[in-house]
Amino acid sequence: MRISVDTDRCVGSAYCQRVAPELFDLGDDGFAVVLEAEVPNGSVDAAREAGATCPAMAIAIEEA
């Protein structure tokens, strides 16, 4: 599974960071950055949850 953040859509809600801190962080500009684009097996559910809860629908998930 691969994840990416559409930086034009991200609004800096920090939901992804709360749901999956191992996969996402927030930069100094307040927008999300992906820490691990290739999602480790143990974080697949967290990645899906981050995608579903993002209030800006800015997270793209490519299922492997």
Add this chain to the structure above:
Amino acid sequence: MTAPLTDLVLVEDPRFYDDRQFAVYDRMRAEALAYHYEPLDVFLLTRMDDVRYVSTHPELFSNTSGLTLNQLRMARDGAITAFERFNEPDGELVITKDPPRQRTLRSLMSQNLTPRYLSGFSQALDGFCRDLLDQVKDGEPVDFVDAVAAQLPLYVAAALLGVDSVDIPRMKSWVAALEDLTRITSAADLEEPGQRFDELKAFLRDQLARKRQRPGNDIMSSFLASTLDRAPVPDAVVLAHVATLMSNGGTTRLLLASIAGLLAENPSQVELVRADPGLLDGMIEECLRLMPPARGFVRTLTADVELGGTRIRAGQRVYLLYPAANRDPGHFPRPDSFDPARPQGYGHASFGFGAHFCLGAGLARMEAKALFAELLSRYSSISLAGVPTRYQHVQLNGWETLPVTFNPVKLARGQSKEDS
């Protein structure tokens, strides 16, 4: 309930929201997904999916032509021009713009509202919470709104803006004036809040001049160091956004009191959260879901769109009813129950979605978490000490007064307070 919906959907009446609203939303979801409210020619949306769709398609649903039902009413009644003196001509308030300009303005604010930036204020915030709760005496009735909920956001706003706390009583009066401006119904009612609003603007101009001389580690100074269109941010833009940040202390006040009210109603959930502080975040989200501080916003269509089976034309409007979306049973099983462990916790609409997602959401959550973590470490429960009164407002939701008592944690036999 067999009356026609037109007799029941009274969204311009603050009393509609007291207790009747939820049964009416259930009927709207069953009978008219996009309900045409004729008095204001606006379509009311009650389903979560529709609220999310509209919020995340700003190219179809614009923020530039009115945001509240009251604005639509004032426009209909021809009173809208009286409001114009409150708008700085070059103020460019972020919430009244669409992308891409909206995004440029938003980044001016968002850089100062990131979790990392705000974490620098968390010690000060914890101190404010302790100080406020120290002033409440165990077992003595107190109005939670006046004693706690209205105070905390003002202290936080003063710290963030770098304003002296001696100015807090005046800030309180200005926040009230800004709120009054959003619920008046005639131009004549503008005068008194208008005067206080003018005082606020004069105060902020004076503060800006000071920050220009002696910048500090605060949001106003940060604004002054930022650029917009490759030039220093115009004062009008700074003023409009600083005033917004201050007035949003109002929605935080409503949230904090709503949380206290829900905790008083749900003592068994309070026990659960005290036993497992990991549930505190979920508890705050559940309060946001059940009692959204802002009930909704208007959008204006830029093109013809079909929504909920209804063709809505360009130029017509939709109103996103957050309390309805937050209890959409298709999204939240058992929508009326208060459940801090709900897995859909963050899915509520109370901060909006998409481009205009609430800029202060992180700040409001941080304040709520700090306050109730401190409160639940000191007290085993909150009880109502009288009949609360609702804040009478079409758009804003919460308590005007909330009389409560805090019940101290019971000590085990033989244990004194000192060694607890």
